[in-house]
Amino acid sequence: MRFFRKLGLALAALAVPAVAQAPNQLQPKLPLVPTHQVATPQSVPVTPGGPASLSKADVDAWLDGYMPYAMATGEIPGAVVVVVKDGQVLTKRGFGYSDRKTHKPVDPDMTMFRPGSISKLFTWTAVMQQVQAGKLDLDRDINDYLDFKIPPAFGKPVTLRNLMTHTAGFEETLKYLITANPKIVKPLGPTLSRAVPVRIFAPGEVPAYSNYGASLAGYIVQRVSGEKFEDYVQHHIMVPLGMTRSTFQQPLPPALKDGLSQAYEPGSDAPKPFEIIPLSPAGALSATGADMAKFMIAHLADGGPLLNPETAHQMYAPANAPVPGLPGMALGFYHEDRNGQIIIAHGGDTNYFHSDLHLYLKSNVGLFLSFNSPGKEGAAHVLRTRLFDDFTDRYFPQTPVNLPTVATAKEHGAAIAGHYVSSRGAQTDWLKFIGVVSETKVTLNPDNTITVSDFTDPAHNPRKWREVGPWQWQDVNGTARLHAIVKDGKVTAFLNSDLPQILLFMPASASTNAGWIMPALYLSLGVSLLMAIGWPIVALIRRSYGYKPALSGRALQLHRAARITAWLFLLIAAGWVMIVSSVSSNLEAFNGGMDLPMRLLQLLTLVATVGTALSCWNAYVAFKAADRRWWKYGWAGLFALSGLFLVWLAFTMKLMTFSLNY
Known part of the structure; x- marks a missing residue:
């Protein structure tokens, strides 16, 4: 069963925007690396009496005490980290190698990474540009914009708002998701019309992350603008921002080809082929750290030259929150608010590149990081988690609130115990079985805490959760929260604050x-x-x-x-x-x-x-x-x-x- 479970977790994660702090169910391919294999920033302590100074000197010293050892022990060849503040690049750092064989170092100005599903932020920005121009309506049936039809289901049309909040109801698909063979790649329109995924939820009701849905949005931009999607992004996003070393073209144009970082499997020095994403609006971006800084700065400036402030604020505002009390979804961005900060973000994964982008809106700060390998036993995912968590706690510290355990802990723990499936899954093909064998199990412990099989610490130890409010649990050793949706005394779904509201854990039926x-x-x-x-x-x-x-x-x-x-x-x-x-x-x-x-x-x-x-x-x-x-x-x-x-x-x-x- 362990083999099938690992596969289930792997398939669930392909090209997913796994949040840096996502649990195993969203982490691609491999279990997390043990804690002793990833360094923590011991060399630069937090300034006594308050937060550390968010300055280039402090961030550089912190990263120098953090990255080299963590990457070496995790066997990650190369990485880039960029921090922006108040409309300027605070620091941009390359670590390790973009080419192991030649020992070519990562250069944040020249080395291109593949940020995976962070590409969707460019797609959503393009959608909002067309909304601003009056060519698109977020609440109109998307069939009005397409040259093929999304079949009717549930008596409701799919809208752009549904696509941007991942509530269109499409089941998961993996065929032709990533390839190294350009011969099988078709233009975006035929790729999307080749096989429309079945809609398994009514629009607007259940979040179920969809690469297909994001690509539909990109194709709609292509249709209403009259430009190929990759050309539109180049002309209306990258050129205005001066992103000269970024592109959605696949394979890369000759002028940029030599600048791409090699991609590596764990334990191998042999580079992997260029990954082609047929659903290009969902993950085809190639970009340098320096160019991603320009993109972050634009969004932190209320849209900068890309969007007017009104449209930008509409994009960043919470638009869907099926689990009350947890950070919700904006239009394309997901919220990961914490420590008093409003943080919008997106993550991205290909097979080999693993990335995150975080925007601290109140503080006008952005953080981007990308790795060119998952590393030994998924070390890159641990490092992503630690970097975001520790950066936030270091520069925006907040004293955690220690709430008491409530009297209903045993009763509600027994009620939530059971087997759960992810809403991001399949119901009409063989991937349904993979979802079953990789189900999440919630268990009530003798001390009235609960454990969730997919929520473990980096050493694979189960995290315990104690109820601190009605149907609300807190990590016993941390501040993460887990909330359940309850109807007529029965749990219908749950999610924890480490995950964006792009999916739900829902009770498995008797037949699954x-x-x-x-x-x-x-x-x-x-x-x-x-x-x-x-x-x-x-x-x-x-x-x-x-x-x-x-x-x-x-x-x-x-x-x-x-x-x-x-x-x-x-x-x-x-x-x-x-x-x-x-x-x-x-x-x-x-x-x-x-x-x-x-x-x-x-x-x-x-x-x-x-x-x-x-x-x-x-x-x-x-x-x-x-x-x-x-x-x-x-x-x-x-x-x-x-x-x-x-x-x-x-x-x-x-x-x-x-x-x-x-």
């Missing part, structure tokens, strides 16, 4: 609850394994003793059909493990490479379905047999039940589908 499905799966496969290996073993024993079984005719044929079916189930299970392993280690497999194996497995599943029917018949014949030995018909019946469960699981988890879009 891993609490019983996974034990039943293991038991069923175990029965199939015993049935499969027992067949030749028993045959050899009988042959050695010269024993001839009494079975013949139809009874013998049914007996053999049941054993063949057992082998089929094992073959199908092994095939899915191989597919999962392939896409986990090579995302190109998502781009059609697994289609034929999936079709073969689906064909085998159809044969196994017929075999299961024959196995049920075999159990009936064994029960009706003259000798009626209980172990014979009991075992036959147990295998028939196991087969029925496995067939039900295959169809319920959407392993059997007509479409191979996922």
Whole structure:
């Protein structure tokens, strides 16, 4: 199960704007690095009696005591960190190498990184420019702007406001998300119309982060402006800001190609190919740290030359907060307010680059950071978390409030306990099963605190949460909060303050609850394994003793059909493990490479379905047999039940589908 769980966490995170402080469910690929592997800034203490001075000298000294050791122990080749304040660059720092082989250092002015989903901020800015120009209406049906149709669902149209708050209701899709093969990439319009994701929630009701939705917004900008999306961003955002070493073009234009940082897998010195994002408005940006400083400065100046103040304020204001009491979503930006600061932000991840952007609106301060590798055991994600948390606490400190535990802790802890699925998931394809095996489990502890399986500290220890208000919990060892949505005394969703409101954790239904499905799966496969290996073993024993079984005719044929079916189930299970392993280690497999194996497995599943029917018949014949030995018909019946469960699981988890879009 650990293998499938890791894959589930990996798939959930691809190109996600994982907040620097996101839990494992949103962290790409690997578990967090233990605490002893990441340095903390011990060398530059906070100024006694108040916050440290937010000056270039202090920030540089702090980073010098923070970054080099953390990157070395985390095996992160290169990084860039930029801080802006009051309309100026406070500091811009490159750390490590953009090319390990040549020892080429990271230069914040020249070295380009891939900020992943931070690209969406450019897309949302472009949308707001067109809203400001009167060409787009945030609350109009987006079908009015498209040359293909988003199919009707739930009796409500999808609007740009829905897209910008990730409440359009689209299910998650991963096919053709990232590739290194430019031959499979189509123009933006055909890419979006190739396969429209199913809408699994009514618009405006449930946040479910969507790369597809953001790309729709970019395509709408392209349609109403008459310019290709990447050209529009170049002409209306990058040129006005003087972002001369940034682009959405894929592959990079020749003039910029040599400036791109190499990308690295953990433990490897071999650079990886350029990652192409077919849904380009969702994550195709390449930019230097210095250029990202210009983008931050513009937004901190009420939109600067990009937006007028009224439009900018509309963009930054909270627009959706399904979980009351936690920072909400703005239009495109998400809020991560803390320490008395209003902070809007976005994060971004490709396979290899991992980045964050934070804007402290009240203080006119911006922080951007990017790494060119996930590092050893996901060290870059720990470092992202620590940098943001410690930067905020260092320069904007606030004394935490220690609230008492409320009397309802045990009652409400028992009510929230159970299995939960992320709203950012799939319901109509095989990724549904990955979501089930990577479910989040909430447990009530003997001391009336709760633990959430995906919320752990960097050393993988579960974080405990105690109730400090009605349906509100606080991290026992920190200030993070967890709030639940309750209806008629039942928890319908929860989220913690470490995550933006781009998804919810929702109770797993009976048909998707891993609490019983996974034990039943293991038991069923175990029965199939015993049935499969027992067949030749028993045959050899009988042959050695010269024993001839009494079975013949139809009874013998049914007996053999049941054993063949057992082998089929094992073959199908092994095939899915191989597919999962392939896409986990090579995302190109998502781009059609697994289609034929999936079709073969689906064909085998159809044969196994017929075999299961024959196995049920075999159990009936064994029960009706003259000798009626209980172990014979009991075992036959147990295998028939196991087969029925496995067939039900295959169809319920959407392993059997007509479409191979996922």
